[in-house]
Amino acid sequence: MSLEYLGVKEVNGSLMVVEGMKTASFEEIVKITLENGEVRTGKIIQMDDQVAVIQVFESTQGISGKNVRTGLTGSVLKLPLSREILGRTFDGVGRPIDGLGEVRAEQAWDVNGAPINPIARQYPRNFIQTGISAIDGLTTLIRGQKLPVFSGNGLPHDRLAVQIANQAQISGKGNISFATVDEAVARAGQDDFAIVFAAMGVKNDVADFFRRSFEESGVLQKVVMFLNLANDPVIERIVTPRCALTAAEYLAFEHDMHVLVILTDMTSYCEALREISSSKGEIPSRKGFPGYMYSDLAMLYERAGMISGKKGSITQIPILTMPNDDITHPIPDLTGYITEGQVVLDRSLHQKGIYPPILVLPSLSRLMKDGIGEGYTRKDHGGVANQLFAAYAHVQEVKALASVIGEEELSPLDKQYMIFGKQFEERFVAQKFDENRLIDFTLDLGWELLSVLPKDELTRVDEELLNSYYQDKVYEKYAQNAKVR
Amino acid sequence: MKEQAIISGINGPVIKASGASGLQMLEMVQVGNSKLIGEVIGISEKFCTIQVYEETSGLKIGEPVYSTGSPLSLVLGPGIIGEVFDGIQRPLETLKAEFGNFLGRGIETFNLDKNKEWQVEVIVTVGQMLTGGQIYATVQETDLVTHKIMLHPYKSGKVVEIVKQPSYKVLDTVIKIENEFGDIENLNLVQYWPVRDPRPFQIRQSLEKPLITGQRIIDTFFPIAKGGAAAVPGGFGTGKTMTQHQLAKWSDADIIVYIGCGERGNEITEVLEDFPKLIDPKSGKPLMQRTVLIANTSNMPVAAREASIYTGITIAEYYRDMGYHVAIMADSTSRWAEALREISGRLEEMPAEEGFPSYLPSRLSQFYERAGYVTGLAGEEGSVSIIGAVSPQGGDFSEPVTQNTKRFIRCFWALDRALAYARHYPAIQWLESYSEYTPDLEKWFESQVDPEFYANRKEAMALLQEENNLMEIVKLIGADVLPENQKLILEITKLIRLGFLQQNAFHDVDTFVPLVKQFKMLETILYLYQKARQLVGFNVPVSRLRQTGIFDEVVKMRYTIDNTSTKPFDELKDKIDNFYREVANSYKGFERMEIE
DSSP states (O other), X not given: OOOEEEOOSEEETTEEEEEOOTTOBTTOEEEEEOTTSOEEEEXXXXXXXXXEEEEESSOOTXXXXXXXXXXXXXXXXXXXXXXXXXXXXXXTTSOBOSSSOOOOOSEEEETXXXXXXXXXXXXXXXBOOOSXXXXXXXXXXXXXXXXXXXXXXXXXHHHHXXXXXXXXXXXXXXXXXXXXXXXXXXXXXXXXXEEEEEEEEEOXXXXXHHHHHHHHTTOGGGEEEEEEETTSOTGGGGTHHHHHHHHHHHHHHHSOEEEEEEEEOHHHHHHHHHHHHHHTTOOBOGGGOBTTHHHHHHHHHTTOEEETTOSOEEEEEEEEEOGGGOTTSHHHHHHHHHSSEEEEEOHHHHHTTOSXXXXXXXXXXXXXXXXXXXXXXXXXXXXXXHHHHHHHHHHHHHHHHHHHHOGGGSOHHHHHHHHHHHHIIIIIIOOOTTOOOOHHHHHHHHHHHHTXXXXXXXXSSOHHHHHHHOOHHHHHHHHHHHHHO | OOEEEXXXXXXXXXXXXXXXXXXXXXXXXXXXXXXXXXXXXXEOSSEEEEEXXXXXXXXXXXXXXXXXXXXXXXXESTTOTTXXXXXXXXXXXXXXXXXXXXXXXXXXXXXXXXXXOBOEEEOOXXXXXXXXXXXXXEEEOSSXXXXXXXXXXXXXXXXXXXXXXXXXXXXXXOEEEEOTTSOXXXXXXXXXXXXXXXXXXXXXXXXXXXXXXXXXXXXXXXXOBTTOEEEEEOOTTSOHHHHXXXXXXXXXXXXXXXXXXSOOHHHHHHHHHHTTTOXXXXXXXXXXGGEEEEEEOTTSOHHHHHHHHHHHHHHHHHHHHTTOXXXXXXXXXXXXXXXXXXXXXXXXXXXXXXXXBXXXXXXXXXXXXXXXXXXXXXXXXXXEXXXXXXXXXXXXXXXXXXXXXXXXXXEEOOBOHHHHHTTOSSOBOTTTOEETTHHHHHXXXXXXTOTTHHHHHHHHHHHHHHHHHHHHHHHHHOGGGSOHXXXXXXXXXXXXIIIIIOXXXXXXXXXXXXXXXXXXXHHHHHHHHHHHHHHHHTTOOHHHHHXXXXXXXXXXXXXXXXXXXXXXXXXXXXXXXXXXXXXXXXXXXXXXXXXX
């Protein structure tokens, strides 16, 4: 490090302004040495011919106008990478915090990454069995997809993420679940997987819960953790998901691994973005969030996917807590526009004691249509899912009606819908934390529930399928009940 | 190329260059040592402001800015169709060859395939006078598209030589002309056109022909004219992209320009995988042979996203001038507006509503006004129809982009979250949507499809409106208490919703429905309504009608009757007649018995 610049012109929040940095380049990383010898890191985020504006990662506390030396590092922020990162824990900007020393790096990658050329992408089609009926059946997760969990404070999104991570990656003896049998045979035990976990502004015990859960299921050696906890510097939070995704890209595209990335909590990330934006004096758009938040989030979420000719894949499960459970808040809203669907958790289901409290109607998987059906899951999958959605949507109308005129006054058909709705929530949506359902089980259960309804109500399914899967016995049983009551 | 200015300030994609007095407004420049592509968007006494179409990290103060002397322009010529470009018309294949799977920056590339050999047929003779826009040669670009090589609109002259070659590359001279100043100009297969300028034409025509999409709710209820502009607004997950894809696949335009503007990378991949496999129903050739893709996904540089809309519309106008009907799908214009907002914010301009710049409405109107049905300079009739997706924040249509878009389009297909949740696709809400083209197209539909087309449409629409009113009551007290004739309306509108408005994009037969079948389907439903209404008039309860199963049979006609023949509709009609007789007889008998 040759040249250092003495003094600071201005400090504002996490930003400091240094004069005369002629040779600096945009977005370069700088080292800031304080009077007491402490070294901090910063990034140049704006410059003109007089001054450079530097965003200080740790904090600006103790920085004075004099006696602070700023030196250029000559490069943008890079993450040292090698296979050794598996099983390691890093802080929000990629420094090891597990006491095991520095990573012996093979390569160092720019954490900002670069956009994947759209024509180099491979369209994701492989079904991942998560063992959760509401997801597998209705919002199917596809390898290479970005499927966020929209949750609220106090809802069990962490447990759900852990369950997905455990069951999606390791079914049986450490194998990955595959859609087709021959693929599973061909690759049984051969394919490598990894989990990259990035915590942004979550509490220490939440991070610890993930850690323990991974440990219990014996995958800790396959997990890379990046932790920026609630009491860590806010500015580092901007870099945390970028580090995590850089690590994921490295593992997926250099080492052919199937990587599952869990990002929690995106709300904290966006709030950090807002904090920096406002200290830069930028013009805010909705709710004070910066106008470029869509582009910024897209830079993260679009780093999921598959590349044709490469074996590895990156599947993203970002978790965000909707402020005030409001799905139209800018954070879930912009996220929903970028990601390929969403899994929405609901407070009232949670209060009814249903785990996982997945609200299926607003939940969606955009890649589902190409990853299900014959050759992937089962021929009837699309029809069942469609019919379950339609029927459950009707249940909501019936419920609204029942709340006005009372359940007793409903027509016999609507009563059957009420039974269906109840059964659907209690048997299809609800399951145990460690319950790993096969896709066939999920679909059969779907048929059993649909059979509560009369056959001619099921207009969304092909007649042929309807005839082969519809269970008359179930119908008779419930039709009797409905009449009797 | 001489050095013009040096960088004196950097803020994201916006840079300032000082000593730049020679740069023009909207000139294309090359920024820094790595020669990133940029465009001048502001000039002041001391410096000019440049937006850069590539990532700016690593740039240094004091690096040079090179002038190119011309505005950001497209290269228009054979080889556009079937290609995938980024927002400033760089072929993604070339970028992939250069940088691999991830996008790099700072590449100087020619926008078309320079080395491809084309068979050219020259259609002018030596001595002939050519005026701007006149066609002087044709090239078979794909099986579906004959590319007509036109003289640049602002040039003219006398043909002095035709260069004979067995085949030509795009930059080979084809003819030479002598212009009015006596200079000889070599003309090849391409022309350059500034991306922000609308291409000139002779005269605008009135819009009288529909763009047939094969989507029932659109064609029958809310048709768009060739040369018209439509907007598809909807919150996330309501199926904007799906609707756009369906239109790109099945509408009867000659050329489709699909702009993936700030949307997902995988959606572009999906189009790339799907379209070559899909066969155009008219010609039997793969759809890719009439499609141009512009892909500037959400994680690609934001300034290029702003340009991508103009790139798309300019290409569309170029093919329009050849006499083609072009449909342009912009997915999504909200992302484009956000790019405007982002750049505006970096320029520290005074924001108007929700941080959007105050020139948002004028930019939107400039874009949508480039749609139209025109006679081009070469005398060919062509059209550009624009279908823009809008992604309102929070699904709330009162936000500025939706509201301002509504002012400049005449066809509004509102996507509804409740319908999407119930998996009713396309989730176009029939009460909220409208098409102002409906009266203009009446003549066409009545002469080309059926004189009753509009009458049926009107009746069905009235029923749906009535259903909405009845549902207010049903929500409060349930359907059982309604009188039988109103119950019948609910039953019939359910039939219209399930059997007509809903359309399955993944079903081979249902994905595209010709107008004749659309008409027959609606006619059948209304015929059933007429018959059933008579029965209800005889005091037959609706539940008795439902038992006959005729309703289910009619719902299924969208799957069971294929698109080629109308005969099964006559059979279906016979069935309805039988149903009528059967019920009427049994019921009359029953009634008589009771009376006796």
